[in-house]
Amino acid sequence: MKILVTGGAGFIGSNLIHYIITETDYAVVNVDKLTYAGNLESIGDISNNENYCFERVDICDRDALAEVFERHQPDAVMHLAAESHVDRSIDRPSEFIQTNIVGTYNLLEVTLSYWKTMKEKSKPNFRFHHISTDEVYGDLDFDNTVFTEGTPYDPSSPYSASKAASDHLVRAWHRTYGLPILVTNCSNNYGPYHFPEKLIPLVIMNALEGKVLPVYGKGEQVRDWLYVEDHARALFTVLTQGRPGETYNIGGHNEKKNIDVVINICRLLEELVTEDLQRQFKSEHGLDIRVKGYESLIRFVEDRPGHDRRYAIDAKKMREEFGWLPTETFESGLKKTVIWYLQNMGWCLRIRNGSYQRVGLNIVNK
Template sequence: MKLLITGGAGFIGSAVIRYLIQHTSHHVINLDKLTYAGNLNSLIEVAQDPRYLFEQVDICDQAELERVFSEHQPDAVMHLAAESHVDRSIDGPAAFIQTNIVGTSKLLEVARTYWQALNAERKAAFRFHHISTDEVYGDLEGPEGLFSEQTPYAPSSPYSASKASSDHLVRAWHRTYGLPVVLTNCSNNYGPYHFPEKLIPLIILNALESKPLPVYGKGEQIRDWLFVEDHARALYAVLSAGKIGETYNIGGHNEKQNIEVVHTICDLLQEVVPPRFCTKSWLASNGRCTLRIPSP
């Protein structure tokens, strides 16, 4: 198959592309605007493969989307392109509304028009896989309070609200037009090539560079953590075998408070970093982190 991956230079998108090129025989078209979070270096190990192609395109540019669909004739779409940082969404929500809501609507319309013109065999096989987040459900109430596919939406930031909106659009295009869609909502990812504004890489880099370790509030927010390469395998499984119109939650069953994650990172750094490199800004006399905790 030819798979069109939007946001393929991003953290999760690049993991999906690496998996597809290294473990399947499919062809991949990587469509990415290359914003601050897009990093083509994350695809160096597959960039020269003849089954890989890159298109620098904004999903809000409908004319360019139409060109890509017409030129490359994809058999499926995996839609990962999104603005995805909570703090940035609070500082500037307009970009999240534009990319996550308006961009998704344009992509859906182009995909619908393209799908409707396919022959019967290709039309039946086509899939639009929308990749979303568990933040649309709000906050976990405790380590045992797992989200399910039936959990009501309760977004609490411009980011999660924009992703919830995009989820609803995808379902509407399925119910109204019959577009064959599957949806997935994942928990917090971690792993190689993670952009350093996210919690785990930020804490690691700040600790090693003698900088304060920022933790929101008291760090009591609970998140489930999922290794990005496990997520990539799960996404391909849903694309290949998921039931049209269904939603699948993908998690790691690693529910922890943010402050637990920070303390674990500090403990591990004490083990792997030679003592002479341990820095006063993060290593306290009692062997725990020195934390800077901003007000909510």
């Protein structure tokens, strides 16, 4: 089976491709435009695998997409390509409208045309799996309510509104044209290969460098945290076992206030960062890192416009239909994440100085 993955050089996409290539015998075609968030170094270790290939294509380019489908003849599509950072969507919403809405529309049209021409014996097994976010539901009060698959949409930001629109398009292509789709809405992911502008890697990097750790408002916002490798396993499970036309919510069962996440990172760094590591970072990376006193760097800053209060996922459907549960607690997953960043500081610094984009092109041109 050959899976076409859009956005496979991003955070969730790269972890998903790692899972598919290392844990299954499926093949992957990675379609990615390589925007600022696309980093082929994140999957450099599998770039020469016989079951993997890369196509540098923008999902807004319908003709190029059609050529990819014609050349590779995929058995399924897993659509992750998206602009995804809320702060960026507030500053530049047009990019989110173009990629998340227009790009998804183009991909649906190309997929539908391809699916219609498939051999009759292959068509019933084809799937278009659209990977979305819990942010499309808006936010929750600080009570026991949770997002279910039937929660009405109420997006708050240009990002979540554009993702909500793409969700509706995918379902419309199923109901109107019969395209066999699956939709998943996930909670906040964290783990290896997360772009350093996001909360957890930003706090890790800033703390090590002795910089301010900015926290919006008072840090009271609550998020449900999902370790990205658990998410990758869930996505593959839905693709291979899910019922066409269905939506599945994927959550980590780990609700945490933002301020508590930041404090937990600081305390893990206190435990893990030593003077020996400080000397190692100075020698290998020319980086003079801080060893102690990370919590003193926390600063509360003006809250983000339209900042959602609380997200919480009810993943009962995943458990009841597939027996899926996250394997990582927040504590175990966060420790793995901090250790990964400490062991992969070169990856982080190449993103900081922009050289990761040259590294990615070198991988493509091998």
